[in-house]
Amino acid sequence: MSNMTSFLKFLTVFTTILGSAYIYTGIRLVEGLSLSGLSVYLFWGAIIVLILIIPVSYFLSQVTASEWVQSFFSYFAFTGLGFFTILFSLVILKDLATLLFRLTQLSLWFTLPQVGEGTYFKFSISLGLIGVAILLTLYGFYQTHQKLKTVLVKIHIKDLHADLEGFTIVQISDVHIGPTIKGKFLNRVVARINHLDPDFVAITGDLVDGPASRLKQHLLPLGDLKSKYGTFYITGNHEYYSGVHAWISEIKKLGIQVLINENKVLHHQGATVTVAGVTDLKAGSIVREHATNPLQAIQGGENSDFKILLAHQPNSIFEAAGLGYDLQLSGHTHGGQYFPGNILIYLAQKFVAGLHTYKDMLIYVSRGTGYWGPPLRIGAPSEITKLVLSKA
Template identity: 60%
Template sequence: MRSFIQFLSIFTLILGSAYTYTGIRLVEGLNITGNFLILFWTLVVLLVLLVPVSYFISQWTTKTKIRSVFSFLAFLGLGYFTILFSLVLANDFLLLLLPHLIPDLIVWLKPSLAKLGYVPPEESQYLPHLLSLSAVLTSILLTAYGFLQTHVRLRSLTVKVPIQNLHPDLFGFSIVQISDVHVGPTIQSRFIKKVVKRINRLQPDCVVITGDLVDGPASQFKEHIQPLREIQAKYGVFYVTGNHEYYSGVMPWLNELQNLGIQVLLNENRQLKINSANLCMAGVTDLKAGNLIKTHSTDPGAAIRGGEQADLKVLLAHQPNSALEAVKYGYHLQISGHTHGGQYFPGNLLIYLFQKFVAGLHHYKGMWIYVSRGTGYWGPPLRIGSPSEVTKLVLVNPGEETN
């Protein structure tokens, strides 16, 4: 608890510094003065404090609705600010790196904007004022769009996976994946019911949940995963842990999932008989799980034990980088999540600096890797440029994936 308070304090300090920088640049760019200046800085302070306040409220009250409202407002504000901060930085670089273009830009823009009624406070502030105003308005529009993407649009995606020498009885076998749902303060049973309906509509042979299903203790949120009981899959539902399960108290959650009839794979496998074909469904713990629970250290070698001769070997691994080790053990397909595809701007650009496999289908040293962009979201309830997905993976022969 003490270490988390320290982390929250440092995070709030960093956030406050970034908000202050953004505020100063907008005040200068928009020439905010008088009562508007007081109102502006009051709003900035409230946005900074909303993050720690929402955490402490979640600790002090047992009322789920109150916790959810404050968490939602805090994360939405954080999402808006992240976009705004990025655009303000981009504006500053533009003004710094391209000063020789500013006079030409003013001459080019001025007539068109004048027709729209845009008049800057003074000539020298024309471009800074325009860029600041554009950053604020663009951030609002992107936040609204990102919010719509997470709460209204849930994409069903079908991906054909070509497997060399695929057993005839596995042609067309379908695996529906959900990942990174993050059930917690802002994603609850209503959303899970929607996801389950979408899964069942896809008529899967089996369903896999590749980690980060939850984001909070089981004592508070276990009721919200109950709709998963209604998943219909001929060969069952399989689950592996993600990093957020370990932050949330993993052991109680594993018990809850098993009570729902979901098969938990902790460096182990299940053998599925598909007519005359054998499919080994293996699963590893999160790549970093061993740092928190020694006995949960990820082990793709142990996960395949007993299934080495299967016609198809599938590995469920929350983090795509598990493939770097898993490829040694003859898996045909790894199914992962974790990255969220970057989730929203600018994360969906920066993610490529940190992840080898970001989203979609990849081929790595003879093994296929599918990385989901995630079904829910983490933190800010936004998705921009990386839509959420419920994914149906269909096994096909090489050459059939484009048909």
């Protein structure tokens, strides 16, 4: 009950903040578009619907058993959220540019030509911002549903054991099975992975977004994954919002090995590979016994020829570096997912996407296989990652 109360408080605060952004955007656009009469009421009615549809879609998901109804309202709510996030960002950029222009005028001894003061100019700019936001939303929606990339990454290791040349890992991350992503999408993912013929599959967290009682059937395709040494899974932050113990139980039923601050040593020809996994960085604040522990995770596997750490958040590397790991595989960031997230994400993450080096470790950060919230991808395409070990 306390978890539900906390979530409802979060939803209330989120809706209030979001509503404030929507109202600000509406005020700026009404002014620019010079709306009046009935058009003003219709405009504000649309904004109110977009504000309220998110909490409404959540409550509908709790009271209706119809997946079609849940998916329809969730798609409507989250696509609207994505559109307005983009539009709000564009309006803010426009207002900042206007403010900068006026400050420039004040700082100069002469007056610059008055640009953008006419009614027609304001109307054109406001209409243009809406048009750009619509086009970006449509593009992002298309990218999300049609462009699932397979990314090939070669991991060059100076002293790689000869028997590990060509050793292959396929990573998926941040699938977010939930309101708008279902088993049909996961079927596509599994078929693609099996075609890649990996030595093992890594699922680096945020696999689900909702309770196991409602969504467990959509994970069934994972039982068809094929690889030489099996599939390894670690928890992300969203599992802890969705009932982590129930999900771990369901995932184990599919034959997937769950790593909770532990490891599995693989014997590949004449070489050994340690596959270690830690819980999400925030796990300990929700489930105390799940506090992340990369030191514990490597114990017993320290002497392997190659040591891999699966850690949902890239920032786990700051604690893992120096413990003997060669490579960390992470997700969490979504690469920022879409504008303006793919710019703002750099304020919170040192490693956003791709392959990087930190001290004595390599780290690869997936942009994610699904998406969270708005079904949009702009500048950060979804990916299934094929990582191949190779001697430098």
